[in-house]
Amino acid sequence: MILQSVHDLRHLVLIISLGGMFVYDPKVLKEMHEALSPGNEWANDASMIIVVFSKKEDDCVIRDREYYLFDTGMATGSLILRATELGLVAHPIAGYSPKKIREILGISDDHNVVTLVIVGKHSEKISPILSDKQAEAENKRPERIPLDKFVYINMYEEV
Numbered sequence: 088m089i090l091q092s093v094h095d096l097r098h099l100v101l102i103i104s105l106g107g108m109f110v111y112d113p114k115v116l117k118e119m120h121e122a123l124s125p126g127n128e129w130a131n132d133a134s135m136i137i138v139v140f141s142k143k144e145d146d147c148v149i150r151d152r153e154y155y156l157f158d159t160g161m162a163t164g165s166l167i168l169r170a171t172e173l174g175l176v177a178h179p180i181a182g183y184s185p186k187k188i189r190e191i192l193g194i195s196d197d198h199n200v201v202t203l204v205i206v207g208k209h210s211e212k213i214s215p216i217l218s219d220k221q222a223e224a225e226n227k228r229p230e231r232i233p234l235d236k237f238v239y240i241n242m243y244e245e246v
Protein backbone atom coordinates (compact mmCIF):
# COMPACT_ATOMS: atom_id res chain seq x y z
CA MET A 88 0.00 0.00 0.00
CA ILE A 89 2.77 2.43 0.98
CA LEU A 90 4.77 1.66 -2.19
CA GLN A 91 1.67 2.11 -4.32
CA SER A 92 0.93 5.46 -2.73
CA VAL A 93 4.54 6.62 -3.10
CA HIS A 94 4.32 5.85 -6.81
CA ASP A 95 1.06 7.75 -7.06
CA LEU A 96 1.97 10.78 -4.92
CA ARG A 97 5.49 11.17 -6.38
CA HIS A 98 4.11 12.62 -9.60
CA LEU A 99 2.53 15.53 -7.79
CA VAL A 100 5.91 16.58 -6.46
CA LEU A 101 7.56 16.15 -9.85
CA ILE A 102 4.92 18.20 -11.66
CA ILE A 103 5.51 21.20 -9.43
CA SER A 104 9.29 20.50 -9.31
CA LEU A 105 10.28 20.91 -5.71
CA GLY A 106 11.79 18.53 -3.20
CA GLY A 107 9.68 15.77 -1.78
CA MET A 108 11.20 12.80 -0.01
CA PHE A 109 9.12 9.74 0.84
CA VAL A 110 10.57 8.02 3.86
CA TYR A 111 9.22 4.59 4.81
CA ASP A 112 12.40 2.71 5.79
CA PRO A 113 11.76 1.95 9.51
CA LYS A 114 15.43 2.63 10.37
CA VAL A 115 15.36 6.12 8.84
CA LEU A 116 11.90 6.82 10.33
CA LYS A 117 13.28 5.96 13.78
CA GLU A 118 16.06 8.51 13.37
CA MET A 119 13.52 11.11 12.24
CA HIS A 120 11.44 10.55 15.39
CA GLU A 121 14.30 12.15 17.34
CA ALA A 122 13.80 15.35 15.33
CA LEU A 123 10.10 15.71 16.25
CA SER A 124 9.02 18.30 18.82
CA PRO A 125 7.41 17.24 22.10
CA GLY A 126 3.71 16.57 21.54
CA ASN A 127 4.28 14.96 18.15
CA GLU A 128 5.13 11.48 19.51
CA TRP A 129 1.94 10.20 17.84
CA ALA A 130 3.86 10.47 14.55
CA ASN A 131 6.11 7.59 15.68
CA ASP A 132 3.32 5.20 14.63
CA ALA A 133 3.16 6.46 11.04
CA SER A 134 4.35 4.18 8.26
CA MET A 135 5.58 7.05 6.08
CA ILE A 136 6.72 10.63 6.43
CA ILE A 137 6.80 12.90 3.39
CA VAL A 138 9.48 15.56 3.76
CA VAL A 139 8.61 18.69 1.78
CA PHE A 140 11.62 20.88 1.07
CA SER A 141 12.30 23.65 -1.41
CA LYS A 142 14.54 26.60 -2.05
CA LYS A 143 14.18 30.09 -3.41
CA GLU A 144 15.93 29.21 -6.67
CA ASP A 145 13.32 26.55 -7.50
CA ASP A 146 11.08 29.17 -9.09
CA CYS A 147 11.03 32.82 -10.07
CA VAL A 148 11.59 35.67 -7.67
CA ILE A 149 9.83 38.90 -8.69
CA ARG A 150 11.08 41.67 -6.41
CA ASP A 151 9.97 40.50 -2.95
CA ARG A 152 7.72 37.70 -4.25
CA GLU A 153 9.33 34.26 -3.87
CA TYR A 154 7.24 31.84 -5.90
CA TYR A 155 8.81 28.65 -4.56
CA LEU A 156 6.54 29.17 -1.53
CA PHE A 157 3.49 29.14 -3.80
CA ASP A 158 4.69 25.92 -5.51
CA THR A 159 5.38 24.26 -2.18
CA GLY A 160 1.91 25.03 -0.88
CA MET A 161 0.25 23.85 -4.12
CA ALA A 162 2.21 20.59 -4.17
CA THR A 163 1.58 19.89 -0.51
CA GLY A 164 -2.13 20.61 -0.80
CA SER A 165 -2.40 18.26 -3.80
CA LEU A 166 -0.42 15.57 -1.99
CA ILE A 167 -2.71 15.73 1.01
CA LEU A 168 -5.84 15.60 -1.15
CA ARG A 169 -4.54 12.61 -3.13
CA ALA A 170 -3.41 10.75 -0.01
CA THR A 171 -6.88 11.33 1.48
CA GLU A 172 -8.45 10.04 -1.73
CA LEU A 173 -6.32 6.90 -1.38
CA GLY A 174 -7.87 6.36 2.06
CA LEU A 175 -4.81 7.44 4.04
CA VAL A 176 -4.42 10.06 6.75
CA ALA A 177 -1.96 12.80 5.74
CA HIS A 178 -1.28 15.24 8.57
CA PRO A 179 1.11 18.17 7.93
CA ILE A 180 3.17 19.36 10.88
CA ALA A 181 5.64 22.14 11.64
CA GLY A 182 6.78 20.70 14.99
CA TYR A 183 10.25 19.33 14.19
CA SER A 184 13.82 20.53 13.94
CA PRO A 185 14.55 21.34 10.27
CA LYS A 186 18.29 21.25 11.07
CA LYS A 187 18.10 17.70 12.42
CA ILE A 188 15.89 16.57 9.52
CA ARG A 189 18.42 17.98 7.02
CA GLU A 190 21.28 16.25 8.84
CA ILE A 191 19.53 12.87 9.01
CA LEU A 192 18.43 12.91 5.37
CA GLY A 193 21.43 14.68 3.80
CA ILE A 194 19.39 17.64 2.54
CA SER A 195 21.57 20.68 1.82
CA ASP A 196 21.39 23.80 4.02
CA ASP A 197 20.02 25.99 1.23
CA HIS A 198 16.72 24.08 1.35
CA ASN A 199 13.84 25.03 3.62
CA VAL A 200 12.23 21.98 5.15
CA VAL A 201 8.74 23.48 4.98
CA THR A 202 6.67 20.66 6.42
CA LEU A 203 6.59 16.98 7.25
CA VAL A 204 3.42 15.22 6.13
CA ILE A 205 2.80 12.31 8.48
CA VAL A 206 1.08 9.48 6.60
CA GLY A 207 -0.74 6.55 8.12
CA LYS A 208 -4.01 4.69 8.28
CA HIS A 209 -7.15 5.63 10.18
CA SER A 210 -7.52 3.92 13.53
CA GLU A 211 -10.75 3.24 15.38
CA LYS A 212 -8.94 3.60 18.71
CA ILE A 213 -7.51 6.83 20.11
CA SER A 214 -3.79 6.29 20.65
CA PRO A 215 -2.81 6.26 24.37
CA ILE A 216 0.25 8.32 23.42
CA LEU A 217 -1.98 11.40 22.91
CA SER A 218 -2.37 13.93 25.71
CA ASP A 219 -5.93 14.47 27.06
CA LYS A 220 -6.18 17.67 25.03
CA GLN A 221 -5.03 15.96 21.82
CA ALA A 222 -7.38 13.01 22.40
CA GLU A 223 -10.31 15.39 22.86
CA ALA A 224 -9.35 17.27 19.67
CA GLU A 225 -9.48 14.00 17.68
CA ASN A 226 -13.27 14.00 17.88
CA LYS A 227 -13.95 17.54 16.77
CA ARG A 228 -12.60 19.76 14.02
CA PRO A 229 -10.82 22.87 15.24
CA GLU A 230 -12.86 26.06 15.15
CA ARG A 231 -12.46 27.87 11.82
CA ILE A 232 -11.98 31.64 11.46
CA PRO A 233 -15.23 32.92 9.87
CA LEU A 234 -14.90 33.56 6.11
CA ASP A 235 -15.85 37.24 6.44
CA LYS A 236 -12.73 37.80 8.55
CA PHE A 237 -10.41 37.05 5.63
CA VAL A 238 -12.42 36.99 2.39
CA TYR A 239 -13.14 40.39 0.85
CA ILE A 240 -15.52 41.48 -1.86
CA ASN A 241 -14.25 44.18 -4.20
CA MET A 242 -12.22 46.06 -1.59
CA TYR A 243 -9.93 45.25 1.31
CA GLU A 244 -11.32 46.24 4.67
CA GLU A 245 -9.50 46.24 7.98
CA VAL A 246 -11.47 44.11 10.47
Ligand SMILES: Cc1cc2nc3c(=O)[nH]c(=O)nc-3n(C[C@H](O)[C@H](O)[C@H](O)COP(=O)(O)O)c2cc1C
Nearest residue numbers: 124126127129177178179180181182183227228229
Ligand atom coordinates in the same frame (compact mmCIF):
# COMPACT_ATOMS: atom_id res chain seq x y z
C1 LIG B 1 1.60 25.93 10.47
C2 LIG B 1 0.97 24.69 11.10
C3 LIG B 1 1.75 23.86 11.88
C4 LIG B 1 1.21 22.72 12.45
N1 LIG B 1 2.00 21.89 13.20
C5 LIG B 1 1.46 20.81 13.80
C6 LIG B 1 2.26 19.97 14.61
O1 LIG B 1 3.46 20.17 14.81
N2 LIG B 1 1.65 18.89 15.16
C7 LIG B 1 0.33 18.60 14.99
O2 LIG B 1 -0.15 17.61 15.52
N3 LIG B 1 -0.44 19.40 14.22
C8 LIG B 1 0.08 20.49 13.63
N4 LIG B 1 -0.70 21.30 12.87
C9 LIG B 1 -2.16 21.02 12.76
C10 LIG B 1 -2.54 20.06 11.64
O3 LIG B 1 -1.83 20.20 10.46
C11 LIG B 1 -4.03 20.20 11.29
O4 LIG B 1 -4.28 21.49 10.81
C12 LIG B 1 -4.89 19.96 12.49
O5 LIG B 1 -4.68 18.65 12.91
C13 LIG B 1 -6.39 20.17 12.13
O6 LIG B 1 -6.74 19.37 11.07
P1 LIG B 1 -7.83 19.88 10.05
O7 LIG B 1 -7.33 21.20 9.58
O8 LIG B 1 -7.86 18.84 8.97
O9 LIG B 1 -9.10 19.96 10.82
C14 LIG B 1 -0.16 22.42 12.26
C15 LIG B 1 -0.94 23.27 11.47
C16 LIG B 1 -0.39 24.40 10.90
C17 LIG B 1 -1.27 25.29 10.08
